[in-house]
Amino acid sequence: MPTTEIHAALRQAWDKASLRRLGRAFSDWTVNELTLGAGGPVRPPDFHARARALTRLKGTAANSPAWLRQLGAAGMHINHPAFMAQQVAAPIPLAAMIESAVATLNQSIAVWEMSPAAMLIDRQVLARCKKLFGYPATAEGSLTPGGSFANLTAMLAARAALAPRAWQTGAPNRIAILAGAQTHYSIARAAGIMGMGAACVFPIPTDASHRTNANAIPAVARRARKAGFRRFILVATCGSTPTGSLDDLEAFAAAARELNAWFHIDAAHGGGLMFSPRLRMRLRGIAKADSIAFDPHKMMFMPLAAGAVLVRNGRQLTGAFEQHAPYLFHPPSEAPRAVADVGPFTLACSQRFDALKIWMVWNAYGPQLFAALADATCATASAAFDYCQQSKLLTPLHRPDSNILCFGLRQSVPDADHVHWIIKEAVNATGRAYISSTVLDGRRCFRLVVMNPRSTVEHVARVLGTVERETRRVLRAKGEK
Ligand SMILES: Cc1ncc(COP(=O)(O)O)c(C=O)c1O
Structure with missing residues (x-):
């Protein structure tokens, strides 16, 4: 491309005056969508034709607010009060609006030196989450892009604790995952990803109220032993994906103790109930888990994405992954830090600053x-x-x-x-x-x-x-x- 054209392209994309105009138009649309009433359709009956028309649009940056309006009108209005379909939140407006600041700063919080302020905010959010679930300060955790990543990370921490050589050797580890029949598929998927094989997941039947029947755990463990498994990860769910049911965590904790199992709670959906003095009793026993998956983008009403994983014994999370990356990670002896890097114990290398929206709302409204x-x-x-x-x-x-x-x-x-x-x-x-x-x-x-x-x-x-x-x-x- 000739230099003059390069300069023209950059000038156009970075033009301050037109960016200000676009910003105002986008923010007007954003506020209208976030505060949507029940007047219009949840999803317009002619959504398909509208969506197809969108893909044929051509134009200029100045048209982009009009495209955005068309895009919004063509699709599903998650913010409509009659949308009652899936576990995707109508986000808290402030949290949604701060997302453009996350993209603007575009800081990866994997390492302290790249994003010191963002990292401190991230750590403060995690410290508040630990407290929320009754975990000690020595617990460790990270935000993740959602519950599936949080469950996978927790399963990695569990495997590292039960079979410390598995990361290096990939050797068969004869670990069974005992999990309720309504457990989210991300647990079996994690087993598949980790090479444990989805067949290592043994379903525990549910009771008449669709909670996992904790009384059935010993029989399921016997079946797993018969199949050659010697170590166990026990998974409880609060609330379950189909019915939002909350497992009896005290009973699960007792069963985990009996089996000497790693106890994981998938509270991706129901973790947010811990904020409610009226509802938190329903998750009694949650602090006894070795690990917890929890999605602020579900019942903390954050926009996608914001998941979290917590591990009660912090060292067991930091031991979940092993890596060699001298361009990014340095031992504390080599490069002392005010705050330890989180990158060594997150699946992602570039780690989005998702903590900002949670922190902002928590501080603004309590x-x-x-x-x-x-x-x-x-x-x-x-x-x-x-x-x-x-x-x-x-x-x-x-x-x-x-x-x-x-x-x-x-x-x-x-x-x-x-x-x-x-x-x-x-x-x-x-x-x-x-x-x-x-x-x-x-x-x-x-x-x-x-x-x-x-x-x-x-x-x-x-x-x-x-x-x-x-x-x-x-x-x-x-x-x-
Ligand atoms: C209980 C439970 N766990 C995990 C997940 C996966 O979470 P995510 O969609 O954030 O990956 C879901 C999603 O609905 C869920 O209901």
């Missing part, structure tokens, strides 16, 4: 905001349970432990799995509401996840009223009453 958000969303899920109990068409499949409710048709109908599926699709196609679906006890059902603290009882009535209306329509079309 932990009581996180308590309010957990209380509000769990109360809305309870209202959905009450609605289903009184409905002539719908029935709840469990009492919600947190902010997730599975429910289904009250009457039995032929081909029920398919009927549930097409009703869910019909509901979502209306644009009035958005729910998800899963399989519980072998049967397809509806699933509602309250991830917007501004979703109220009225929005629950709108969403479930839409499910009832579409149910009537689908059943009439099938000749059912």
Whole structure:
């Protein structure tokens, strides 16, 4: 490229006046989207045509605010109070807005010298998380890009503790993972990634309330022993992905002690309940875990991404990885540091400054905001349970432990799995509401996840009223009453 063209391209991309104009337009759009009401559709019925039209757009930087508006209008409005489908939060506005500062500073917090202030903030957030879960100051942790990374990191720390030679030799280690049947797939995926083989995961059955049945752990451990496994990682979940159920952590801790197992808690979803004086009792025993995975981007209502892993004995996390990288990491004897680098114990080399949004919100509004958000969303899920109990068409499949409710048709109908599926699709196609679906006890059902603290009882009535209306329509079309 000729030098004049290079200069012209750089001038255009770094032009201060036009960047200021764009910044103002983006921030107006951002505030509107973050404070969205229930007036428009959750997802527009013609979303597909709108999305295709977007991909054909050509233009200039000056057009980019218009593209952004079109992009927002074409897709799913996670911030809509009638979006009740998946564990993706309507983010706290301040947290979402600070994201552009994270990108602007673009500091990698892997090593102290690259980002001293960011690193201190990151460490302060981690120290607060340790306290939240009742861990000692000697625990160690890091933010991760989500719960799957946090679970993988915890499994690596567990393996390093149970089979210290595994990192170097990759030798078969005969470690079994005993985990509830509703455990998130990232645990089995971690076993696959680590070369332990997904077959080393032994499912523990759930009870009638969809919590993992802690009484069944000894029998599952016997089965694993029979298959040749000698060491165990025991995994509890708070709350589970399908139903938001909270395992009995005290019972799990006792079973882990009996088995001399590494005890991991996947609290990716429910960890945020710890902020609520009313709800935290439901996670009693969490401090007994050897490791905890927890997602601020779920019930702390942070925008994607913000996960975290904590290990009670800090040395066991720092021992999870081994690496040689003299261009980045230096032993403290060679380069003394005010704060130890986090890079040696994170999967990522470039480590995003995700702590900023958490720290900013925590400081601005206090932990009581996180308590309010957990209380509000769990109360809305309870209202959905009450609605289903009184409905002539719908029935709840469990009492919600947190902010997730599975429910289904009250009457039995032929081909029920398919009927549930097409009703869910019909509901979502209306644009009035958005729910998800899963399989519980072998049967397809509806699933509602309250991830917007501004979703109220009225929005629950709108969403479930839409499910009832579409149910009537689908059943009439099938000749059912
Ligand atoms: C219980 C549980 N663990 C882990 C994960 C994975 O988290 P992430 O999507 O942040 O990777 C999920 C995701 O829904 C989950 O529900």
